[in-house]
Amino acid sequence: MTTTDIIRIHDVSKRFVLHQDKSVKERILNVRKSREHRNDFWALSNIDLTIQAGTTVGLVGHNGSGKSTLLKVIGGILQPTTGRVERRGRLAALLELGAGFHPDLTGRENVYLNAAILGLSREETDAIFDDVVEFSGIESFIETQVKFYSSGMYVRLAFAVAIHVEPDLLLVDEVLAVGDEPFQRKCMDKIAEFQSQGRTIVLVSHSAAQVGSLCDRVIVLDGGKVMHDGDPAKGLAILRAGYEADRVAHEAENKEKAGAPAVDSYRIASAVATPDAGQPDNIRVRLDVEILQPRESWGIGLSIENSLGTHMYGMTTFDRPELVLPNTRGLHSLEIVLPQVRVGAGTYLINIGLGNQAGQTFHRVAGAASFAVEENDFGYGLIRINPEITVTS
Ligand SMILES: Nc1ncnc2c1ncn2[C@@H]1O[C@H](COP(=O)(O)OP(=O)(O)OP(=O)(O)O)[C@@H](O)[C@H]1O
Incomplete structure (x- = not known):
């Protein structure tokens, strides 16, 4: 791993074992042959990636393409079946909703627990606690057990903790889609601040606009394999083409089912x-x-x-x-x-x-x-403006 690499993924594959539902009779009869009733499923196949510090990488792909599995493997939450992952620096991960929170503990206790898991001492957590709570905007629920939180409240608190522990690497899985618009905006601002501080972000998102505006590298996964790695615009175009092909196939199938004319x-x-x-x-x-x-x-x-x-x-x-x-x-x-x-x-x-x-x-x-x-008139951005600038006094 060179000094600029923060993650190296070496030939990683991940297999899940899908156990088919069996009747009691089947279970008894096949007690010795239970392995025969397994269905192995490779969610990731031979992934090789290196991620440099300071980059923002978007993982995109259709449902079930392996994005969350890859993110969990990067975060060390899942072990790869074969291959290995090297990672350095402090990691904060926002994966499944509520993951890392203990339902019976209060918001306050969970902040301390989470921060401790991420390597902060009690004193260090004391120092950031008020900022975490303020950012989360759920002051009045901080002494409530988190099992009574709404999904939005979970995300608010989890994101607030993750960004205040000053991680070198932040993993985000779609959870940002849960918060309301003002909170999402606040998160986006914080992510932009992270980027300017040279931190590394890997995010899974279904929002092309979000990936397009945040990421400088896009990895498209398809059936657990890397289909594209690099330019975001190209990656999103490949993804869109895939969605379009699926839509057309789905439409054709529906027409066939409905007995509609082929023409x-x-x-x-x-x-x-x-x-x-x-x-x-x-x-x-x-x-x-x-x-x-x-x-x-x-x-x-x-x-x-x-x-x-x-x-x-x-x-x-x-x-x-x-x-x-x-x-x-x-x-x-x-x-x-x-x-x-x-x-x-x-x-x-x-x-x-x-x-x-x-x-x-x-x-x-x-x-x-x-x-x-071809060109902007003056300045840069999504729209073209030619401002008139006058000194008025
Ligand atoms: N614990 C598990 N046991 C068995 N199969 C699993 C498990 N976790 C994921 N899978 C399967 O692995 C495949 C990849 O799942 P993953 O959640 O990584 O996809 P994804 O690209 O994140 O999808 P989505 O966009 O729907 O979140 C899916 O087919 C899923 O059903």
């Missing part, structure tokens, strides 16, 4: 987005829609997202009741001009869907078109 009634034949030559802030989306089987009514939905998956804008033609769309068999061309799209430099994807007002989708193409904004 879609409305289809996006092509879509192109181009900035206007003289007015590059105006994005012109040209759309060809093929109507195979006219239905009562139909509409177009359009959304814009940035390369990190942040939803920037969305609309549907149903909000323009005066608009009359063609509804005869054949190919129809439409143009949607999006004026004054003053977004920051980057590449943007346009998702287009066709459907009816009841929410039924006929055809949807994620990333049907894209456009790029």
Whole structure:
């Protein structure tokens, strides 16, 4: 391990043994053969990773891809079946809700217990106690047994402890999604402060926006294997493509089950987005829609997202009741001009869907078109602003 590495994962695999439910008779008959009724399941396969100190790494992937298992293996809560993990520095982990809290102890007692587990002396805990309680915002419940806490209260207290013990490495598993919005914001500010202090964070999150804004490295897991490791925008794009493929497969399966005709009634034949030559802030989306089987009514939905998956804008033609769309068999061309799209430099994807007002989708193409904004006017960020600065006195 070099001095800048804080975690090294060497060829780690994790197997879970799934015991199938057996009847009493089966159990008696198979008492000696019980191993035959096991189903081995590899939640992680041959993972090799090195994480440098000072980085924020996002673990993403579909449900069951192994994110939480990997985080627990990193935290030493689970032992790998094969391979090994090296780790240094003080670790604080926010894993399952309430993990590390003793239900019969009060909030105060749990703060002391947790801090002790994380290596703090009683005096050191005395010194941070008031700040922990203040950050958690649950002063009035601090003498209450935590078994009476709501999930939000658990998270507040656990996060408050984790960040006040000054860990070198913070592991966070989705728990931040539990708190209310002001608390989440407070946590995000604290995470940003951690980053600026050069601490290391590994987080599991289903929020592309959160991962996109926090992480400088994204690891995509699929079936317990690393599918992508590196650039966050690329990682999130791979993840999105996977979700889209799943959605399409699921939709096809549902249609088959419902006995729907194989042919879609409305289809996006092509879509192109181009900035206007003289007015590059105006994005012109040209759309060809093929109507195979006219239905009562139909509409177009359009959304814009940035390369990190942040939803920037969305609309549907149903909000323009005066608009009359063609509804005869054949190919129809439409143009949607999006004026004054003053977004920051980057590449943007346009998702287009066709459907009816009841929410039924006929055809949807994620990333049907894209456009790029080369440069910011002045400053940086998600939107483009050219400020006027004057000295007034
Ligand atoms: N203790 C366990 N015993 C048996 N199987 C387990 C255990 N823990 C996890 N698994 C299985 O391992 C796989 C990976 O689980 P894990 O919780 O790591 O996935 P995840 O990517 O975090 O999923 P999610 O997004 O749903 O939280 C899943 O199929 C899960 O059912």
